């Protein structure tokens with residue numbers, strides 16, 4: 500059973516050979532008295548869940564911005580090895596707010612950062628969605644448990660919430676955004692937020708109380724450049 504999982508780890512890591520894994524060699528890890536079997540199981544689960552989360556367009560995305568890489572390092576340093584496998588798991592940690600106009604690569608950097616954490620082998624059970632998808636999934640309708648959906652985004656040790664301030668502001672949208680940001684703020688849960696609102700109008704789009712929390716909890720990273728989509732079909 501572990502052979503398949505080892506193969507998944509090897510195959511995925513070989514595509515990102517420049518990223519240094521936390522446990523690079525499971526045999527050596529076992530020889531040193533670690534539980535290599537459990538470590539393989541946990542690491543394969545981490546890689547598989549992140550690969551499932553990343554949409555096809557960002558299949559090869561890697562984080563390259565040094566401020567984003569600095570954030571990845573901080574997250575790694577705050578993850579604590581689990582008792583059995585010694586694979587590090589994140590409970591709480593720093594956040595990031597990627598700002599910049601359309602098409603400069605915010606979503607690419609964010610998925611790249613999630614991928615880095617998975618290749619390194621950090622368990623953080625990430626969730627990812629555009630805030631507009633969170634609204635759409637939560638919108639009350641028969642058969643939908645809106646609060647369960649809210650909790651899945653609020654409680655995750657690592658969440659990527661894309662496109663803050665992109666949806667039309669309604670009282671309900673503002674309340675969901677506030678509750679989500681406030682929950683993650685209060686519990687010090689690592690979150691990557693992005694927005695293409697210019698910094699001066701972000702507070703208008705998301706509300707003063709959300710903007711205030713973002714300022715305290717997240718490192719602000721302006722991404723500059725041109726709209727990469729204008730380069731043509733990829």
Ligand SMILES: Nc1ncnc2c1ncn2[C@@H]1O[C@H](COP(=O)(O)OP(=O)(O)OP(=O)(O)O)[C@@H](O)[C@H]1O
Nearest residue numbers: 556563600601602603604605606607608695727728
């Ligand atoms: N560093 C990169 N290397 C190669 N391709 C990239 C890079 N960054 C972004 N791209 C590509 O450029 C396009 C736009 O990137 P992305 O979707 O991340 O932009 P964005 O800033 O999130 O835009 P928006 O504000 O509209 O959501 C995508 O096709 C993406 O795959």
Ligand SMILES: [Mg+2]
Nearest residue numbers: 605606607661
């Ligand atoms: Mg985007």
